[in-house]
Amino acid sequence: EGGGGAGGEVPPEVLPDELPDFTEQELEPTEATDGIPSPLPGVYDDKGTAEDDAVVRALMGFPIRNSGRLAPVIEEMYDPASPRFRQYLTSEQWIAQFAPRELDVHLVKLWLEEQGFQVNFTATNRLLLQFTGTVAQFNAAFQTELRVFERENPQAGNPPFDVYGSLEQLTVPTWVADRTTGIITADLAASTKPLPAEGGAIDEEGPADVTDGVTLAQIAGAYDLDELYELGFTGQGVKLGVTVGAAFKFKDLQSFWRSLGVQRSNPRVIQTMEPPATRYVESTLDVQWSGGLAPGAELVVYQGPDARNTSMVYTFNEAIGRGEVSIITDSFAHREDSEPPAVRLQYHYAAQMAAALGITVVAATGDSAQTDTPSASPYVTGVGGTSLWVTEDGEVESEIAWSRSGSGPTLSFDIPSWQVGIVEGSGGKRAVADVAMHASTSPLPYWVYYLGEWQRYGGTSFSAPAFAGIVAAVNSYRAAQGLPRVGFLNSILYTTPAVQATFRDVVSGSTEFFAAGPGWDYPTGWGAPSAIGLATTLP
Template sequence: MIVPAFLLHSTAVQAAPPSGRSVISGHLVPALQHHSPLHTSSANRQLQLSIALNLRNKAALEALVRAQSDPHSSLYHQYLTPQQFTAQFSPTEASVRSVVNYLHSQGLQVSSVASNRLLIDASGSLSTVERAFNITIADYTLNGSTVYAPTSEPSVPANLSGLVLNISGLDNAAHYHPAKHMAPAAGPGGGYTPTDLRTAYDMNSLISSANGSGQTVAIFELDGYKASDVNTYLSQYSLGSAKYSNVLVDGATNTAGAGAIEVELDMEVVSAIAPGATQKIYIGPNSTTGVNDTYNKIVTDNVAKVTSTSWGLCEASSGTSELSALDNIFLQGSSQGQSFFAASGDSGAYDCNNTSLAVDSPADDPHVVGVGGTNLQLGSGSSYGSESAWSNPSDTQRSPEGSGGGGGYSTYFSKPSYQSGTGVDSNSMRHVPDVSADADPASGYSVYCTVSASGCSSGSAGWIAVGGTSAAAPLWAGVVADVNSYLAGQGKSTLGNVNAELYTLFNTSQTYTAYHDVTSGNNLHYNAGTGYDLATGIGTPDVWNFARDAAGTTGGGTNDFSISASPTSLSIVQGGNGTSTISTAVTTGSAGTVSLSASVSPAGPTASLNPTSVTAGGSSTLTVSVGSSVAAGTYTVTVTGTEGSATHTASVTVTVTTSGGGTTTQALANPGFENGQTPWQESSSGGYQLIDTTLAHSGSYSAYLCGYNNCNDQIWQSVAIPSTATTIKFTFWLYVSTQESGSTCYDYFYARLRTSSGSTISTVKSLCNNTASGWKQYTFDVSSTLSSYKGQTVQVYFQGTTDSSLPTNFFVDDAALNITTP
């Protein structure tokens, strides 16, 4: 069921959190704001939680997504991989570790951390959860049912402030529902057939050559289906063999239940429009945790560039923290070039099923395409006749105001920059829907379903006519799969994140008319009109026109380039400098702007580029300067070029020589940890891999010691000291951050030289939590220290330790042992 919610923010007074804790707002259930709790809920009740963490650099990510949709940007259609997203925008491993450690310390069981680190799944008894987040969870009566929810906002220790965004699973008041209406039909002709839909929306010319082949559509579901029903539909309409498979999330099973008609509707409509596309049916539990994990699985899998979802709930039924958590997931999908089509709801402008204006989630999200509903009337031969906004004030089975296509203003999300054009008014909030398609049950879709639990009949009576925006969303998903197939066949980039492209085709002069402008009817409150309107959005598709226009706006294939250095090696005396020419060339696509940067490993020489960006095909001058105090030895300068999502590097080897003679060799192997663990050896009391990408001084990797309580992390490497060594210098870079306060030392870092058997020769440097600072270089002349170890093997050794209180992080990078011989 869908629960009513009258206000987005509860008027309940939040008590001040205990000292040292940080409140995470947005968890109070608006629908319960005028309800008194019955009593505290059962302490033994087991709760399944999905804890969402904040993104890093969200503003930069949103700017990237805008650039990816801007044809004038060098980042146009340069989409990220999940791995690139995680490296650039996900919470750090250290942040995840801090939250996981806290959950463990409170007695909660952590079952998984999502690969993008956005979600941590945990479980525990209600009493354990209450203690962990300083809340009371009570039972309430809501719409005749007993539900549970927190009576105040949760909080976490202050050291986790800013890390945790949302804790889903603290309540069970909200329940997602499908946006569909159904009625019995006499036979397959009782609703619009695939031929009717294709002809009316001008798809035949496209589907004859591009039917979704080579594309994958993800279909989000919270119930199972009966495969034989879908296969009967495919056979009846000669749509080819089944191309669907299941992805089960959080222990869900493909068991056809009350929502099976929704699942089968989605699969059958996508099959009707894009019969050549592969379908991935993502099925999760109908809970907030299940919803988040299922959407996140679609995004992290990244196998489908188009997703259809027909499950939603009134925007005000979710706390703002849950809306933000979903938005982060959809934002990642957008940055990866994924499009999401969501039904806008079937209660018209009254999505909370009362007399208050409201819109549906997730159609309200600016990184999702909200799909509204119309009544489609056919002309002769199933041709397009006319359309009007769908509304039926007499159909009050769900809402007292009637039924109709969802639409209106979000109360949470701001209007995105792409949402503009004739009819888009000055209201600063997100407008819903974006587009529409047939949804009125009076002009419904032919569907086959025999699942009795879902209200379907067996045998030939399984043919029913189904309406609702639940049908319009998969229709649009199928259309985009076909268009992507068409574009790929022409060697052009596919639509990717389609939100802005929809408005580009609406706002700019095109060769063909891509949309039917629906100008009559209403959605129980908002009237349809010229251009954009809150009843039908931009309008409904003329698919063949849409595809041909898109072919003219998406451009060619992916741009790519190469980068090289000449010369690739330099010999520079202390106090001198040298240069190398960095050249770029276009390898595929067209010339774009290549941004250039340089790094040096190990640290010592400095490198600069002039200019720092060139048009692909241009060149830049790399200048390497060596100070008089830079140790003699071998260094590597890495020049990185980035154009869109394409990144390439070129390397220059720099040999630094002393002005007084002698040869200096850098004796450590893999000093910047860029080549993995070898030949470093490591030991971690927490069982962690110590070389990772959490924070690096240069390159991508460093050694990460500690960051958790009761830590004893060690990393070391054996080095042979030449018998002729005259000078030995030990240097490394260190970054220290801590959650401890005050001047007392609790957590320690040691840099040591040890014998081959592990006995300490010298503790070169000892630091603790009260010396926290950013990256800092330490250099030591250890010639006399190792004078008696010439001709022997010694160990270069780093260690971090912490006590049982708040943890400290120690990051080591770009170590060197520079040995000069005659």
């Protein structure tokens, strides 16, 4: 099971210019899996039939090849007793062993083009194709009728938006169904408006009263990151990835960092698909807090055009597929029960690839006291929320579970072996959270600098990038000791008492469904991480 190294080279497949003659059986229409929502009261409200000439952008998904071999490979990779411990694959090795066959992806691309669609983007790991066309073309190709649903915005406080939905299952020729995981998403067109220019100057003044919110220094102190800083480990030599929908202002980033005492370079931005037409506070805070807590790390932002599923699923997958960072943080969380299973699974396939590549994927568990996507995947470290009382110099006075910390048994995934015997009452399902950090607006919200103004918010949208910053600093410490990067954290966290013992156990507070308590619990997982503790105990 070597990679694509010498002696294991596979000659490139010859890709035909047109589709072969399929048998009648292969051309027979069959129901396809799809991630297109059905009406759901309070989440998706049906507004009626979509206009024939409206534009659709959609994702076609493909299965991992040799998928039965991948989980055991990952298990060995994270078993300290295995000779393959932490021998991660490169992106190229993963593609050679586990990516969908290039020929299969090519044939489906030809079929989409035959239906009148334009195929615009092919994922590096070949798990996704993004294509566009009209509603009429989509309805004809997939034997359906697209409708417009108004969707409640997963980003709390933002207005609802329109998405495509359907009342019936899509169909495709059998040969297409056999080669794909179906249509994963279908969304309205991305905006083509140009992004407004930056304007304004960098503000180094800071908020009028900085004590009205928590600062980088307070969070670094509360979670023992300052102890790694004192040893000289701030994330240097580490590439930290942030997945975002839409853009941010570079001047906002620098205003935030400099005002709070951090000197660091701007992120490198990789546009994964269409250019963004707007800026979001979510994208801004994710970059400000992950980069602010790991000032030595190289920040790489993977930017989709907006926060629609087509943009976010593709961007998350592409950030992993390129294999160039060692940590990825994602705070564009959606309630698990509001996402069709095909969407949840596509995130999971990408996260599984990340584990094989030695990439730590952290995601917000959400702010609904229920489970979210993508943190529901066992291959993602789900960061829940606490309410933290901390002094101005970063001393912790107390910390309790946040009432809205996303947590509980997941809907989509069976309990992984490493949670068996630890998690109670999950009905045989993967449970979240795994870890937790401050997320509440009480007693103090987080600062963010957005569109030239100091603002304050809370949510696990902050705890996830904060934890990613910790992992970046831990990785720089490990590199100095000659150790490989952390990679997939969960299995080692759940099976190594020495690592668990470094966490500050959060034993009080609750959501409406679950209470915190000694040891692992739903709202806070193992509790509050210690950066120096993780650095010195992870094998």
